[in-house]
Amino acid sequence: MHGPGDLRVEEVDEPAGEVLVTIHAATTCATDLKALRHGHVMLGPYPSRFGHETAGVREDTGERVLVGDSVACGACVQCADGRRQLCEAMTWVVGGFAERIAAPPAALHVVPAGLDCDGAAMAEPLAAAVHAVARAQPRAGVDAAVLGGGTMGLMLARLLVLEGCEVTLADRHPERRAQAIAFGARAAEQLGRHELVLEAVGRPAAWRAAIAAAAPGATVVLVGGCPAGCAVSLPAAPLHYAELDVRGAFHHQPAEVDRALELLAIGAVDWRALAGDRIGLDELAEALVRPSAGEARKLIVDPRM
Numbered sequence: 001m002h003g004p005g006d007l008r009v010e011e012v013d014e015p016a017g018e019v020l021v022t023i024h025a026a027t028t029c030a031t032d033l034k035a036l037r038h039g040h041v042m043l044g045p046y047p048s049r050f051g052h053e054t055a056g057v058r059e060d061t062g063e064r065v066l067v068g069d070s071v072a073c074g075a076c077v078q079c080a081d082g083r084r085q086l087c088e089a090m091t092w093v094v095g096g097f098a099e100r101i102a103a104p105p106a107a108l109h110v111v112p113a114g115l116d117c118d119g120a121a122m123a124e125p126l127a128a129a130v131h132a133v134a135r136a137q138p139r140a141g142v143d144a145a146v147l148g149g150g151t152m153g154l155m156l157a158r159l160l161v162l163e164g165c166e167v168t169l170a171d172r173h174p175e176r177r178a179q180a181i182a183f184g185a186r187a188a189e190q191l192g193r194h195e196l197v198l199e200a201v202g203r204p205a206a207w208r209a210a211i212a213a214a215a216p217g218a219t220v221v222l223v224g225g226c227p228a229g230c231a232v233s234l235p236a237a238p239l240h241y242a243e244l245d246v247r248g249a250f251h252h253q254p255a256e257v258d259r260a261l262e263l264l265a266i267g268a269v270d271w272r273a274l275a276g277d278r279i280g281l282d283e284l285a286e287a288l289v290r291p292s293a294g295e296a297r298k299l300i301v302d303p304r305m
């Protein structure tokens with residue numbers, strides 16, 4: 001990536017790093033589109049390697065691995081307090097949209113037997129969903145809502161169903177509502193009022209809608225990140241008089257990545273229901289910006305194509 005909106009396929013030097021991984025699958029997500037349009041904290045100086053949901057084969061051992069997109073320093077205050085997702089000196093590992101990636105061993109997670117690399121790559125976003133659900137602290141039987149039926153919203157809905165919640169996912173696209181129902185949730189065009197609300201859109205209006213859908217005393221988890229520099233105004237009354245518990249959720253920890261791999265491997269989260277077209281690197285720049293029709297699905301980039 002040479003800058004916002006400028007993505008090219010080029011021959012570059014071999015990536016430098018401790019372990020080389022031949023990439024078999026790198027999935028796309030809304031973060032990639034946001035990063036392509038506006039830049040992103042995880043991208044280095046331009047030109048930057050790009051792509052952060054990556055699975056492939058270690059060149060040294062032949063093991064199949066998910067290449068985690070970050071390694072926490074282990075030494076800062078946040079790391080010492082067990083919040084590695086908030087590490088103040090994070091090393092980002094990006095470059096999934098390439099034939100090879102170099103990664104520190106600490107970024108690598110062994111892919112369980114029986115899980116394709118296509119599915120394993122989705123363990124990165126699923127780990128973020130696992131983390132967000134941990135932030136939500138759902139109780140079984142709670143009336144939970146997810147706002148937004150993109151792939152992240154669908155993953156959140158599925159995890160809440162697995163937690164035993166009564167889940168409603170709201171999205172204006174009927175195709176995405178059907179996907180939510182297939183994941184065991186109910187679906188609606190708009191939310192009512194709920195005891196637990198997870199926002200998975202990443203726009204100021206959606207943050208406000210999540211607050212509006214929160215019953216008194218509810219917990220609201222903001223999972224979708226608004227673009228950097230964005231300011232959001234929220235109504236004061238429910239935050240105070242309804243004692244809303246509003247929390248952010250960002251990124252994940254290594255154990256959450258392993259949990260996500262396990263959930264995918266045992267079929268608890270059906271990654272095929274979220275998998276879209278399989279494309280080569282040359283098609284990526286155009287495919288990323290193509291308006292998505294209907295269902296929420298992730299492109300699978302296979303650089304060997």
Ligand SMILES: [Zn+2]
Binds near residue numbers: 030031032052053125
């Ligand atoms: Zn992603």
Ligand SMILES: [Zn+2]
Binds near residue numbers: 074080087090
């Ligand atoms: Zn740290």
